[in-house]
Amino acid sequence: MKEKSQILGNHAETMSEEQLVKFSSTVSPSTTKSYEEMGKELKDRIVKLLGRSLAIREVDAGSCNGCEIEIAALTNSIYDVERFGIHFVSSPRHADLLLVTGPASRNMEAALRRTYDATPGPKIVIAVGACALDGGIFGDTYATTAGIDKVVPVDVYIPGCPPRPELLVQGLLLAVNRLKR
Amino acid sequence: MKESGLGNYVEEIKTKFSNKIKKFDYNHNEVHFHIRDPNDIREICGHIHLDMEARLATIIGTDERNNGGGFVIRYVFEKTGEDVFMFVIVSLGNANSFPSIVSCVPAASLYEREIRDMLGLLPVGNPDTRPLVLHEHWPQGVYPLRKEFDIKTKVARKEGQYEFVRVEGDGICEIPVGPVHAGIIEPGHFRFSVLGENIINLETRLFYAHKGVEKLAESMAPEGVVSLAERISGDESVANSTAYCQAVEKLLQVQVPDRAKKIRTVFAELERIYNHIGTLGGMATDAGFAFGAARLNILKERMMRLNETLCGSRILFGVNRIGGVRCEVERENQKLILEKTGETLRDFDRMAAFLKSKASLIDRLRDTGKISKKAARDLGIVGVAARCVGIDVDTRRDHPYASYAIHNGRTPQQAMQDQIEMEKRAGDAMSRFEVRIKEVRDSFDIIKNSLDLESDGLYAEIPEAMEPFKSALGYAESHRGQTLHWVMTGENNSIFRYKVRTASFCNWPIMEFAVSSDIVPDFPLVNKSFDLSYSGNDL
Numbered sequence: 001m002k003e004k005s006q007i008l009g010n011h012a013e014t015m016s017e018e019q020l021v022k023f024s025s026t027v028s029p030s031t032t033k034s035y036e037e038m039g040k041e042l043k044d045r046i047v048k049l050l051g052r053s054l055a056i057r058e059v060d061a062g063s064c065n066g067c068e069i070e071i072a073a074l075t076n077s078i079y080d081v082e083r084f085g086i087h088f089v090s091s092p093r094h095a096d097l098l099l100v101t102g103p104a105s106r107n108m109e110a111a112l113r114r115t116y117d118a119t120p121g122p123k124i125v126i127a128v129g130a131c132a133l134d135g136g137i138f139g140d141t142y143a144t145t146a147g148i149d150k151v152v153p154v155d156v157y158i159p160g161c162p163p164r165p166e167l168l169v170q171g172l173l174l175a176v177n178r179l180k181r
Numbered sequence: 182m183k184e185s186g187l188g189n190y191v192e193e194i195k196t197k198f199s200n201k202i203k204k205f206d207y208n209h210n211e212v213h214f215h216i217r218d219p220n221d222i223r224e225i226c227g228h229i230h231l232d233m234e235a236r237l238a239t240i241i242g243t244d245e246r247n248n249g250g251g252f253v254i255r256y257v258f259e260k261t262g263e264d265v266f267m268f269v270i271v272s273l274g275n276a277n278s279f280p281s282i283v284s285c286v287p288a289a290s291l292y293e294r295e296i297r298d299m300l301g302l303l304p305v306g307n308p309d310t311r312p313l314v315l316h317e318h319w320p321q322g323v324y325p326l327r328k329e330f331d332i333k334t335k336v337a338r339k340e341g342q343y344e345f346v347r348v349e350g351d352g353i354c355e356i357p358v359g360p361v362h363a364g365i366i367e368p369g370h371f372r373f374s375v376l377g378e379n380i381i382n383l384e385t386r387l388f389y390a391h392k393g394v395e396k397l398a399e400s401m402a403p404e405g406v407v408s409l410a411e412r413i414s415g416d417e418s419v420a421n422s423t424a425y426c427q428a429v430e431k432l433l434q435v436q437v438p439d440r441a442k443k444i445r446t447v448f449a450e451l452e453r454i455y456n457h458i459g460t461l462g463g464m465a466t467d468a469g470f471a472f473g474a475a476r477l478n479i480l481k482e483r484m485m486r487l488n489e490t491l492c493g494s495r496i497l498f499g500v501n502r503i504g505g506v507r508c509e510v511e512r513e514n515q516k517l518i519l520e521k522t523g524e525t526l527r528d529f530d531r532m533a534a535f536l537k538s539k540a541s542l543i544d545r546l547r548d549t550g551k552i553s554k555k556a557a558r559d560l561g562i563v564g565v566a567a568r569c570v571g572i573d574v575d576t577r578r579d580h581p582y583a584s585y586a587i588h589n590g591r592t593p594q595q596a597m598q599d600q601i602e603m604e605k606r607a608g609d610a611m612s613r614f615e616v617r618i619k620e621v622r623d624s625f626d627i628i629k630n631s632l633d634l635e636s637d638g639l640y641a642e643i644p645e646a647m648e649p650f651k652s653a654l655g656y657a658e659s660h661r662g663q664t665l666h667w668v669m670t671g672e673n674n675s676i677f678r679y680k681v682r683t684a685s686f687c688n689w690p691i692m693e694f695a696v697s698s699d700i701v702p703d704f705p706l707v708n709k710s711f712d713l714s715y716s717g718n719d720l
């Protein structure tokens with residue numbers, strides 16, 4: 001559990017600000033796989049399990065937009081996740097998976113819940129970034145809910161502030177692998 | 182400082198309102214006028230804004246009841262081209278209302294609504310009585326910035342409905358969009374009233390990303406707030422943390438080493454470059470020109486990788502600290518910066534020329550999302566959005582910070598050329614496109630000229646104890662425009678009040694004007710051309 005929690009899986013401890021600052025630079029994927037290898041594996045899984053593509057809806061539940069920058073980077077021509085069969089769709093009604101960022105601000109709580117409800121099952125939810133895990137630096141206050149899983153059920157947690165694109169793909173792989181079960 | 186700009190303003194205001202001003206004092210480039218009676222603020226603010234042509238920079242509300250000051254409101258004005266901030270300060274005592282100044286300073290409206298939500302002080306005379314920050318599901322009587330409010334309080338949700346402006350008539354429909362959008366962007370709600378494809382009215386509703394940043398800072402150690410400032414808007418991390426650090430440095434009277442100042446400048450410009458390139462790419466996407474977008478996003482990625490090599494974060498977190506910077510730029514990294522930025526600039530220039538030659542793209546940008554100079558002035562907008570319509574404001578020049586003073590030398594001829602160029606700018610998406618291209622190039626120049634780093638160290642020691650109830654204003658020019666951070670210290674080295682006003686807060690209102698002669702499918706392009714932050718607005 002401990003090793004897992006460092007990269008993916010339940011975010012056990014609350015990170016201090018010091019850690020938060022370091023996090024983006026010191027976290028390194030636990031696997032020895034390269035980005036391309038993970039991408040290939042992801043593609044195989046997606047083809048096998050879903051037929052063609054994995055449709056993702058990104059939901060910003062009050063992030064600082066740092067996580068959005070990295071998620072958007074997945075679609076640039078260097079990371080180019082589209083070639084692994086990953087497609088960002090514009091409606092939750094077309095989505096298999098929700099990528100959710102932010103500490104779930106209270107003003108986004110209802111919208112997040114509605115987005116979740118509008119996503120057809122079976123669905124996966126990934127919480128992206130330190131904020132989404134437990135509120136991160138924004139913590140548990142009047143204005144936040146202290147983590148996406150306080151609002152909707154979460155399957156996979158990707159820490160980092162923000163997580164690097166490689167880590168996002170690693171998280172997607174873990175999530176897709178879960179789908180089988 | 183006192184002899185030059187400040188003195189004249191003090192004289193002018195003092196002679197005109199001598200019996201209404203209790204006292205005045207200076208704080209570096211700030212001059213504070215303490216007003217006797219709240220009922221005079223409209224007249225005084227009106228004079229400063231309309232007759233002296235000063236821009237409303239921000240309005241700060243504080244709860245100083247525990248230390249005998251009552252509720253205090255500070256109106257901050259700034260005069261373009263002069264390094265002066267004028268504070269009109271008034272204490273309301275225990276009263277929970279104050280006269281609105283909207284009738285003479287239209288830009289005040291949002292600030293007043295914010296103060297009403299966060300501090301429970303009613304702006305009497307502000308025609309818009311709807312909630313702003315705390316949406317309709319917040320119960321009455323919750324005022325997060327009052328001192329007795331505990332940040333951990335969980336308030337119950339209540340049912341409620343927000344009243345949008347209704348446009349009625351034959352064939353008029355409403356299109357609600359958001360807060361969850363179609364792209365990978367931040368949350369906000371847009372309510373269009375349309376006739377066919379034409380936008381008759383747009384109403385923006387924001388603050389979905391409100392995370393309680395200002396209140397949170399009051400419970401954090403001043404050094405910790407640097408990380409918080411970086412996360413006000415992830416893509417503006419250097420600008421916001423610089424502004425925050427400068428506010429604290431100013432109130433502690435700390436001299437930042439020259440090396441640190443230059444490093445701040447270098448990172449601030451790296452931030453501008455990757456974001457401007459990204460926005461240009463986004464505009465190409467929204468205009469349906471995928472090839473251009475793909476090429477520009479490669480350049481953005483390259484710059485982000487350079488960021489990571491330099492400071493460990495792709496979006497430049499962790500660069501600043503109070504008193505200087507954390508991040509050293511060694512000789513080999515200086516070389517790397519020159520080499521990589523040189524390469525990127527070459528490709529960028531080629532790409533910019535290519536994009537400008539594509540009639541299909543230019544056609545989409547020209548005359549789209551046009552704003553007028555008058556609206557821009559009235560709303561007090563800043564940054565690229567102001568410069569695209571010929572309003573020449575730039576905090577880097579107007580209030581030199583970090584090491585920008587050394588880049589400000591312009592010959593009279595250059596100044597005139599700049600002014601002619603400014604006058605030509607039309608305020609449409611095309612002009613914002615061009616302004617960004619120009620600024621990317623300027624940023625490369627500034628970086629190149631900043632790399633002769635002094636060797637006097639990365640940061641200055643900061644005094645251990647901070648004197649309570651001192652305040653100072655810090656500022657920086659992010660890629661969006663001016664960001665202002667006002668800090669007031671509390672007892673035991675705490676922060677009593679942290680007020681942030683980013684460029685996005687100033688600029689969002691212009692969006693509703695910008696689309697008024699456009700069609701719905703142009704909205705994403707217009708929105709992207711302003712490139713505003715939701716998180717930076719909502720805090």
Ligand code: SF4
Nearest residue numbers: 063064066129130131
């Ligand atoms: S995890 Fe970090 S980068 Fe992501 S939204 Fe939160 S503060 Fe921003």
